[in-house]
Amino acid sequence: MYILANWKNSLSSENSKRLAESLHTRIIGKYFNINIVLFPDNISIEAVSLMFDSASMVRVGAQDGPLGPKTTLTGSISLSNFGKFCAYVLLGHSERRMLLGETDEMIAQKAALAIDVGVIPVICVNKGDGTKIDPHFGLKAQLESILDHIDSKSKFVIAYEPIDAIGTGIPADPEEVKNIAGIIHETIFISRNVKSSPYIPVLYGGSVNDKNIKSFLSLEGIDGVLVGSASLTADSFLRIIKKVSDPKHYK
Numbered sequence: 001m002y003i004l005a006n007w008k009n010s011l012s013s014e015n016s017k018r019l020a021e022s023l024h025t026r027i028i029g030k031y032f033n034i035n036i037v038l039f040p041d042n043i044s045i046e047a048v049s050l051m052f053d054s055a056s057m058v059r060v061g062a063q064d065g066p067l068g069p070k071t072t073l074t075g076s077i078s079l080s081n082f083g084k085f086c087a088y089v090l091l092g093h094s095e096r097r098m099l100l101g102e103t104d105e106m107i108a109q110k111a112a113l114a115i116d117v118g119v120i121p122v123i124c125v126n127k128g129d130g131t132k133i134d135p136h137f138g139l140k141a142q143l144e145s146i147l148d149h150i151d152s153k154s155k156f157v158i159a160y161e162p163i164d165a166i167g168t169g170i171p172a173d174p175e176e177v178k179n180i181a182g183i184i185h186e187t188i189f190i191s192r193n194v195k196s197s198p199y200i201p202v203l204y205g206g207s208v209n210d211k212n213i214k215s216f217l218s219l220e221g222i223d224g225v226l227v228g229s230a231s232l233t234a235d236s237f238l239r240i241i242k243k244v245s246d247p248k249h250y251k
């Protein structure tokens with residue numbers, strides 16, 4: 001199971017360090033059965049990643065990645081810092097798709113580069129626009145763009161985050177999430193050479209907290225969660241971690 005903490009631009013560097021320290025003290029030596037990944041802002045990545053060594057089960061990631069190996073891009077993390085401090089990268093979050101106009105092509109390019117430097121991309125997808133013939137056309141187009149750019153042996157993660165569930169306190173309907181997770185797995189299965197391809201985990205994100213997490217973890221095809229606001233305090237995030245690490249909460 002994966003539990004990802006998207007801190008967005010919500011914390012100062014001091015508060016990011018404080019939160020990471022508190023999590024370090026309370027997590028270390030426990031919860032070996034889950035993948036915990038923290039996504040601080042770019043200023044805080046180095047300090048937070050140095051707190052968790054490679055033997056720790058906590059990993060650190062960037063909230064976005066470089067566009068190309070030689071592309072000069074103001075505002076982007078440098079390729080060397082990216083490769084050195086990040087184990088994962090979030091790509092294609094709806095906020096970036098909507099506010100910055102990031103395209104599927106750009107997201108796919110960033111994902112391919114991340115894989116080249118050994119960073120695992122977590123690609124966020126949303127429901128997209130449907131057509132009369134295929135209500136999931138937009139979702140599949142987001143996935144296919146990624147699949148076209150990435151070797152079938154490469155590992156990545158998909159996070160399904162419906163736009164109206166992000167930051168609203170109103171999570172998606174679990175039945176709908178289960179249905180979409182099935183479509184995501186099927187689209188990936190059809191496009192890849194299944195024998196040599198690694199399993200691609202599918203996560204749910206959008207207003208997840210310790211009260212509603214159970215209904216998402218128990219869903220077929222869902223391998224974890226991407227948490228925003230409920231990951232911003234150690235107490236709240238720890239409550240979620242405890243539930244994710246203990247299958248009795250969802251099996």
Ligand code: PGA
Binds near residue numbers: 006166168207229
């Ligand atoms: P939220 O954010 O948990 O605050 O809804 C999730 C996200 O945007 O990744």
